[in-house]
Amino acid sequence: MPPARKSALSSGSSSVQDYVKVIYAFTEWQDKPITSSQLAVRLGVANSSVSEMVRKLVDLQLVDHRPYSAIELTSAGRRLALTMVRRHRVLETFLVQELGYAWDEVHDEAELLEHTVSDTFINRMAAKLGDPQRDPHGDPIPSADGTVHVPHAVQLEELDGGHTGRITRISDADADLLRFFSSEQIRLDDRVEVVGRRPFGGALVVRFGPSGSARELDLGDQAAAALWVHSDPHPGCLLAS
Amino acid sequence: MPPARKSALSSGSSSVQDYVKVIYAFTEWQDKPITSSQLAVRLGVANSSVSEMVRKLVDLQLVDHRPYSAIELTSAGRRLALTMVRRHRVLETFLVQELGYAWDEVHDEAELLEHTVSDTFINRMAAKLGDPQRDPHGDPIPSADGTVHVPHAVQLEELDGGHTGRITRISDADADLLRFFSSEQIRLDDRVEVVGRRPFGGALVVRFGPSGSARELDLGDQAAAALWVHSDPHPGCLLAS
């Protein structure tokens, strides 16, 4: 008889969880599926390790993959990924709201804990926090049944001069950047207006804060890409409506 | 040059932590150091696995061991063990007090989490809980600097008829037993009086609860060994004082 295929229902090893989570994260904001080497870079492992593990993920029916082509999650894989994302974001919210962690301190701790906590633990923790819809960086928290509502948002970078909006998400990929935002008092839900760009590919000039006491600031590309805003309808568009 | 000995300052792998914790736990209530095979039983691994790992622990300077003799913690080993015990008991307290876990549900979850949390996490969690002195089963929680105060207590089993006392500790080794105690409304700090023993090695008869509305109960050996009491001064002893 054929070797029994292991159940994809269990949450898999810590490594399996990491792979699936990174595959998911890649497609959360782009529509192209991730390639083997991109996955290797993001996980900090060798390409050969990815090839091996992807074979295992296929066997677990968590991803679809033909040799030499990109890697895509199956529905079971997506389910597992969403479980991990929920765990991560609930934990981050808890660390900030209940244990007084700073913004930039929570990622690594959550990264470790997410592999260890039970679903019961996360669900009770979420309930205690009032079932938050987003984490301290504005990332949406999937519900226990695996549904997410990703709010409409664009990177500040992509907005033209004159546009205004509200910050709905601040990427936690770079802890230094988070500390910079803290020091500049840039927070979730702050209003923001794009003033313009310095000439010759220079910094983005933006105005932050409540319309009364706004501060003008130059942002580099990295910073401007890390801030996601819900854009207000543009004056020009209003004419069309 | 000789192979560099790995630093014993880091907390070691999850397995190392488990070994050290079990070695410590064995001597917490007995003074004989643990043997290789006892360690194997408590960890649920083969004797050969213990031999191997003990060699590693010696190399990490966490235990002292000569072949074929018992295993004892070094001061670094004891320090690590107390760290793990603190983590475990703070986590258990949190699960019960903040997440509404029942008594008998916390052990396994804490067992997993204790290997993953940071010291910062535990210390902030302990602070939030008001730096509790003991966990939900009455076990003392070591302080962050590695000191423990183990309260005086004897197993209920060992008390003679007529003695009274207060329950200060309920072993969490057996979840079924914890559920039994719950169902019988036996709780930490309850007063208890040993009435006597059923004849021919029978059950221990005890009276529980506030002196007004006490319930009498037969306890088997397992149950009587799991309950630790702070014994009141015995009437006979009072004469001597």
Added chain:
DNA sequence: GGCAAAATTTAGGCATGCCGAAATATTGGG
């Protein structure tokens, strides 16, 4: 004191995940 039983250690293997190097497949520029 010696010998069998019990405890312990050593030897050889397995699974997981990682690596670097070598082989193979795909791709794009000329």
Added chain:
DNA sequence: CCCAATATTTCGGCATGCCTAAATTTTGCC
């Protein structure tokens, strides 16, 4: 359209921690 650069997979190895089976040492009983 072909060949070199790039991407991907295969191969042999390493480390950790576990196993069973086979030595080896200790212990206790006669």
